[in-house]
Amino acid sequence: MRKIGLLPRIIAAIILGIIIGSFAPIPVIKILATFNSLFGNFLTFTIPLIIIGFIAPGIGAMGRGAGRLLGLTAMIAYVSTILAGLLAFITANNLFPTMLYHQTIKQFENPESVLRKGYFSIEMPEVMGVMSALLISFVIGLGIAAIKGDLLLKAMNEFRDIVQLVITKVIIPLLPIHILGIFANMTAAGQVFTILSVFAKVFVMIIVLHLLYLIFQYVVAGSTQKQNPFKMLKIMSPAYFTALGTQSSAATIPVTLTRAKKLGVKEEVADFSIPLLANIHLSGSMITLVSCAMAVLFLQGKAITFASLFPFILMLGIAMIAAPGVPGGAVIAAIGLLESMLGFGQAMTSLMIALYIAQDSFGTACNVTGDGAITAITDRLHKRKTAS
Template sequence: MKFGLLPRIILAIVLGILIGLVSPSPLIRVFATFSGLFGNFLGFIIPLLIIGFIVPGIGAIGKGAGKLLGWTAAIAYISTIGAGLLAYITAKALYPSILANQSLKEFANPEEALLKPYFDIEMEPLMGIMSALLLSFVIGIGIAAVKSDLLLNLSNDFRDIIHLVIEKVIIPLLPVHIFGIFANMTNAGQVGSILSIFIKVFAMIIILHIAYLVIQYTIAGSVQKKNPFSMLKTMSPAYFTALGTQSSAATIPVTLRQAKHIVKKEKVADFTIPLLATIHLSGSTITLVSCSMAVMFMQGHSYAFTIMFPFILMLGITMVAAPGVPGGAVMAAIGLLESMLGFGPAMTALMIALYITQDSFGTACNVTGDGAITAIMDKISREDSVEDEKVAV
């Protein structure tokens, strides 16, 4: 039986807590050394990850069915931003009460309480996060503009290499990294409050996922003049399939089959569902915003609207064509967390652990929401067809 990433992460957290309670400091410093080296490598690979995923994502989006492509991408982006804003407003309102008993002083400077590695190896990234983003936009838009198949194929090959690094190196070692972080935090006496935050944030995120799906299908139902809850029921097999696969791409066959039951033009679903699987991440955005604000709350950092809104806007772009592996969205977002929100190694590790424990639910929200956007695009496509017929006459 395959032992998935989520069980491995949970096992790593449990073992990390147990080892942190009973092990001597020298042993914990061994794991702290590994976590430090792994974190440095992660920092090195992030700019390459951004280039590897965003360039072919933007380049491929530039090739397609014109107006239908533009509308689909625009609505998907608006939906993703809306999800982020909903998460921000909810977290801003609820965190002061549901996380009120957490001691901010306990988390004010976690790196000072944690044991230091035995040694450190600098792994300087080839460029900064913003440089990688700007370069990705320039090259991706350029590929779409000049319609260069050669450059697009090269960017796809580079993406496959980075995908391989994530799948074969980062994902397998990630539980060890999480284990080391939790062992270190347990040794420093921080883990009890962190676990209580996990439970509260997890419950809030699941409720937000469901609420946002209801909003999406209420809009789609009003456009299609159908019962939104009936549409949601039709799409439910995609939701539960995504819970198991933890991948929007792997769920495409089921999402496509169910989406064709809620639209009139099946060709629209054939076009939108594969596209939305890579550009529409409303559920993941809810999770990333909620988790990042929880970590910032723990650290006593400000999460004002002027800080979070630019992060949400960039998040909608950065996660385009995020890898179809568990935790892909949070990997693509690490650069933004560090450059825009000031996350350090301990905060990043907490963020990854928080995110991956519910990654399957975020993916399920993503793919189910794809059906709502497909229903809206079906209506727009049919109206355009009517207009074209009138012009032809």
């Protein structure tokens, strides 16, 4: 199974879950629900650790970088990520009432109340709340940067390695089983076909938004570099298709770096920006997470307003800093915000994970391809600041 990618495992889990939910007796569903309860509680326990383990060392390392170039790159990347979230919000807010008109709360009851319960559950309370973890991460990260704390940075990097080990060896391998259980339970409750129809519609919308946002990024980059944006996109296309296969921004860095230099970007700017952007620029992931979150909220019949989503988008842009370089890393980093800011329960979170991972490779491809545009814009602005 380790040789099979995460996406095929998720797809197999969904199909097997539907089959089991259609024919298996109630005791089998309850066994799966027991596993889901234990796994969900463990996931809740690890969320603050994930936030601290990745955000604190990420901010600390960034703050010790190459001054002006670091600040410029980080600012442009954050603005790009937030704009991507706003694009997803505006599009979903206008399309979902039509796209999902017959799939509101009247047909999709609250999963928490209709799904089968497990035989038992073990409470695994988190060591602190999500907001506390975020604040601690900022304090530690900014403190490391301010005092140049090499010892503390090393300790936080080692803590990050431990957390990433938990993600890669425990959470990611067990996710397909968790999703299998959720879909078996939803099939038994008669909800699964509504979910699958939503998957298809939201998936198509997300891919279209990815492509439109890449065009926007390269129109801006082309205007600053005085190049044809579509030729620039063609140059970066190998990075896009490499990311489709790897599902990892980090694993695609060598290809992204080579193609970015072919855009005419100064070598030292590309060498610095591309590895940094692989961790902090997640416009594709932002589009996917916001779109999927709004779809799940819409299914629940919950109000979706700009006032409730915009703070989530702003925090999500920070929470995904140095997200784990593993498939599905961005959604794992976002779980805490989904639960604390949007009120997601375990079933809703599981739907989000399934929705996200089903197109994770496309989101990653959008991220890394956009890195070329951000690097080109940074290169031009850095030249102007240096000249002045």
